[in-house]
Amino acid sequence: MNEEKNCLRCGGTNVKPGVLQSTGKIYARPNNANVETFLKTGVLVNVNICFDCGHVEMVVVPDKLKSIMKAC
Numbered sequence: 001m002n003e004e005k006n007c008l009r010c011g012g013t014n015v016k017p018g019v020l021q022s023t024g025k026i027y028a029r030p031n032n033a034n035v036e037t038f039l040k041t042g043v044l045v046n047v048n049i050c051f052d053c054g055h056v057e058m059v060v061v062p063d064k065l066k067s068i069m070k071a072c
């Protein structure tokens with residue numbers, strides 16, 4: 001995720017990668033996914049934060065998501 005990204009909201013280039021966090025990492029789970037499989041592995045939600053307007057874009061790695069869905 002080192003490629004330069006433009007903010008989806010304002011088009012700015014001052015966008016830095018990060019993670020969404022509460023007391024731990026946040027994971028995305030499709031509705032029909034096996035809960036147990038996701039609790040063991042999960043798909044980490046990464047974010048791109050725009051330092052110009054504050055927009056936070058949430059993204060997951062598609063290949064990781066696909067591989068977990070195959071295991072469900």
Ligand SMILES: [Zn+2]
Nearest residue numbers: 007010050053
């Ligand atoms: Zn922005």
